[in-house]
Amino acid sequence: MKPARFRYLRAASVNDALQALAENPDAQILAGGQSLIAMMNLRLVKPACLIDINRISNIGYIDEDGDGVAIGALARHNDVKHSPLIRERCPLLTEAYESIAHHTVRNRGTLGGNLCHADPSSETPAVMVATGATLMLQSLRGQREVGAEDFFLGTYETARRQDEMLTEIRLPGRRTDGWAFAEISNRHGDFAIAVIATTLRIEDGRCEAARVVASGVGEHAARLEPAEEALIGGPIDDARLDAAAAAAAGAVDPHSDSHADAAYRRDAIAALTRRTVRRAAARCD
Amino acid sequence: MTERGHIPESRQREKPRADLQWIGKSMKRVEDPRLLVGKGIYADDINEPEMAHAAVLRSPHAHARIVSIDVSKAQELPGVLCAMTGADAAKVCDPLPTWASPPVLQAVIADDRVRHVGEAVAAVAAVDRYIAEDACDLIEVEYEPLPPVVDPEEALTSTGDAVLHPERGDTNIGLERKLTFGPVEEDFAAADLVIERRIRWPRSGGQPLETVGAVASFDDGAGRFTIQCNTSMYNYCGWMIASTLRVAPHKLNIVPTLAGGSFGSKMFVHKVPVLAAVLARAVGRPVKFMEDRIDNTTSCDNHASDRVYYAKLALKRDGTLLSLKTRIIDDYGAYLQFGVGQHGNALSQCVGPYRINSVEVDLAAVLTNKCQQGAYRGFGSEVANFVIERLVDAAADELGIDRIALRRQNFIQPDQFPYLIPTGNMYDSGNYQAVLDETLKLADLEGWRAKQAEARKEGRYIGIGVATCQERSVFSATEFWMWNLEPGVEWTSSPDGVSVKIDPTGKAFVTLHSPFWGNSPETVAAQVLAEQLTIDPADIEITYSDTDQGLNSTGPGGSRFTVMVTGAIVGAAGKIREKLLRIAAHLMEADVRDLTLQDGAVHVKGVLDMKMSIAELADKAHYYRLSMPEDLDLTSGLDATYVYDHPVTTLPDPDERHMGIFYPIMGHSCHIPVVEVDVETGQVHFLHYAAVHDCGTMVNPMTLEGHIRGGTVNGIGTALFEEFSYDEAGQLTTALWTDYLIPTIKESPADIVVGHVETPSPFTEYGVKGGGEGGRMGGPPAIAAAIEDALKPLGVTIDSLPLPPSKLRALIRDAQARAA
């Protein structure tokens, strides 16, 4: 379990990193290393070159951004998890962090690395899609913004181009939305068997907007539109909960692996949809 | 002599007593200070000058012929010292040690055929591990796939290309036989009721953080190997490694290192030390081979029992248990290292704590394309516990008798010990009612029953399980071969020795002849010697011998160590005490019979201040020969060795009516978990957990409780999560710890409430019994019973483990569909 040979470059600035990315088409960025190094040790990936961004200063910030939050590329999981600003403005993410990895892993791992890694069972992509986050990608060619829904393309596959670095994650403010996150994993802190992240807006007892986002049951986190449609247009009552749960289960086409079979994942999605919607409805202002 | 054999006289010297000073105290572990500050030297901490590092290329196929193998590119990689194939290894080394008879040949590197994913196909020694792994990537192997044999029941009928070891015949049945103890057919004919179940016990394994590792070197001048390794049993049968390496046994020294956990897995490691040694001789430098996690999970010796049971329990309508019949198909994987010793083991307590008159065991040990089995906490007996407990629960339900009441009704009673069970093994002592009563108290059964009823009204599913399990300890060697049809290794000894020395200043030194493998050998030795010589444990230093210095010692395993080393220390300390008294008698001009050893000094009974300390006497013993009597046998110094034999072993009956006494020091436990099952998600949460163990006289309640709690979490792993799972192609889908799910503190009960009952053994020193494995022996049946109890309204039956959420949810889904 030792990695194949690679070159190591240490970037002193974002520009440095972008330069190195442009010059080394076979390079990968090293952030917390909690996913990348394990894959290298298993020789599942053999990057010829690593660009270490850990010494770049001032990119681990978690700042106000209008009524939302801007998170720098090197913000560690634990910083995000414990940030009062995020708890206030994006409590869905704080809640999701109760299920993400373990303390030591979160000390090193970064939210940015987590999103770029795009594990199909990861929790954070579901939160990004549910909240409508925006990802800032930068290269020597310039900067572009990609909405979370367009960022995750497949298993370990994102819209990020080889020469781009994810420099910032922008979370919109919460306004009056209710939220809830729930996951099932075999053990606490494991990657998920199934995740649902839900946001709701209820006005005058009527559900006006809903996002029901699943992870762990497809190639990437995705909205379950039939479930959302089942919720919108009336009160969140038992009939709507049942309809949404059934629609959610019907909207996914999960896989089987050693952690759970497809039938289980479908059952789990139904149960989690019901539970998150109920909780989110109770949290609408 | 009866049908079930005879019971020899006890050889106990030290009776259990209430006035002990060190035994029975929760003394802090002697091992901890140096281990906790990181000063322990483990195999991977060893670095020798010029040391090379090994890596192994492993088979990606479950079953295949090796058509060709080309290591030339690997050889050419700068930094590579040697790339070795199976053919190369076969030129310099013989097959690995095995207890199977007839043997199952296993090469350290596969030669013509691979039999499981992960089997070694080539090995590289290089200047560092990185280069060694790079070189493995450059080795070209052409395989011709053979049919993979994965399902144990299908393995029963394999022929032709699907046969793993054609030299043993056209079959994958490694051993098949039926043993009958007592009047099974008569008892079944007399039964009112027969409970029948198919029970599936999953393949799991001990998961020490530290894998197996060795640093080997070969001294060309002396023609001698030295292997430092985290193995056990080196002073029992380490010479077998020498045979494999084709050197005389005195041309190999095995030096133990600390083991970073074992749980049985490092009982007698053979592949890793042999591989390191073969490479070391080839490259003329010391070689370190440290398994990485995948090396370990795919090719270790610690995959454990993987069994299908077709079990039948015969009983009377009044609840009297009569007889037990089991047909067992055990998936041994590709090789039989310990023969079918796991089934010798299981015969030791297969009737549980119950009076059952007769037993039939019909075993087929099948060979499949999986990693071989080895030892893991329970060594096969934990499965027998699960089976008998599931049957007893089923019988109670069927008869409409309370599960606890049926147990009480059939318990062997305190006045029936020592008790011979039908297989011939002896239960030395016990008080099963007392253990059950104590557990019921700690578990607050009544309180939980009330909460359960309340919860059911809210649609919540709480369940309470009760398992009353045997916890055999101190195996003897016969368990390894009693099933064999052909004579092979038929040893009857399994002793353990110690060396004790008091130096001229009065400090004590103990040399253990078996290793540290994660337990507390030094603490036990210090406590017992302190007790024996009435000295302070802080004045005792403990070290470990290698095979050059070693006395015959079987080593830890089978919950032997505490009983055996206590026996050995009592023996050695007795010799030292006798000498101390003799010298003191001479110097104080007193009669030996008037002397007593107390508080670290020899006193003249009844005479105040007539005493000599051990330090004074030791000084005399070492430096003042001329002050001593002339006796030729009174030599200078103060030291003794003692090899303590197994306290009570008898031979199997030649006609196999019984298997003799082989696992007699019988502990007992009762586990009562309370769980809540989320029926929508299949998740299980522990609300409470109580476990009471009777391990005889406790030497150290604190370390025993550690064993109980840790073992119970192992049991939770087996019951709910852990499985070495092979797919249809024979790929191990749970080779990494991301997929092989070891429970963490979050999956464990907030507390495991532990209690004790002490029923001393009449056969061991001080009445001590072993207690290293009991947690895993009691947990699984109790947890299964609790889940079944929770889901009683749905009619779910548990007869297969593990039960991760997906599997439990599937059972619930099926039950709901049946009900609808």
Ligand SMILES: Cc1cc2nc3c(=O)[nH]c(=O)nc-3n(C[C@H](O)[C@H](O)[C@H](O)COP(=O)(O)OP(=O)(O)OC[C@H]3O[C@@H](n4cnc5c(N)ncnc54)[C@H](O)[C@@H]3O)c2cc1C
């Ligand atoms: C035991 C364990 C349990 C875990 N459990 C979970 C869990 O429950 N849920 C979960 O979601 N994750 C889990 N993880 C993964 C963890 O969250 C990782 O930290 C995360 O996936 C990757 O973040 P990192 O900073 O370590 O990235 P790295 O491992 O350094 O990089 C990951 C990938 O992202 C790329 N990358 C990193 N940063 C950037 C950037 N700024 N721009 C462009 N590309 C970049 C890298 O090149 C690499 O391809 C677990 C990990 C471990 C070891």
